[in-house]
Amino acid sequence: MALVVGYFLAAGSVALLAAGFHTLGMARSEAVVLSAMLGFLIYLALLIWAFAEPRLWRIALLLIGGALVTQLAALFMAGF
Numbered sequence: 370m371a372l373v374v375g376y377f378l379a380a381g382s383v384a385l386l387a388a389g390f391h392t393l394g395m396a397r398s399e400a401v402v403l404s405a406m407l408g409f410l411i412y413l414a415l416l417i418w419a420f421a422e423p424r425l426w427r428i429a430l431l432l433i434g435g436a437l438v439t440q441l442a443a444l445f446m447a448g449f
Contacts, residue, residue, distance in 0.1 A: 371419035374432040375412060381439025383408035388446045 383404045390400035419428050 374436050375415040377436040378432055379408050379412035381443050382411050384443035
C-alpha cells in the first residue's frame with residue numbers, strides 16, 4: 370500500500386508544486402524540473418515514514434487522504 374498510494378501522493382504533490390512555482394513567476398519548464406526533483410525526496414520520506422510507523426491506520430489515513438487531496442487539488446488547479 371505504501372508504495373502505490375505513496376506514489377500517488379508524491380505525484381499529486383509534484384503537480385501542486387509545479388503549479389505553485391509557476392504561479393510565483395518561475396518558468397514552467399524550471400518549475401516542473403524542480404518539482405520532479407522534490408518529488409523524489411517526498412516519495413522517499415513517505416516510504417521511510419510508512420515503514421517506520423507501527424500503526425497501519427495512521428499510514429492508511431495519511432497516505433490515502435493526502436493522495437486524494439493532492440490529486441483533486443491538482444485537477445482543480447488545472448481547470449477540470
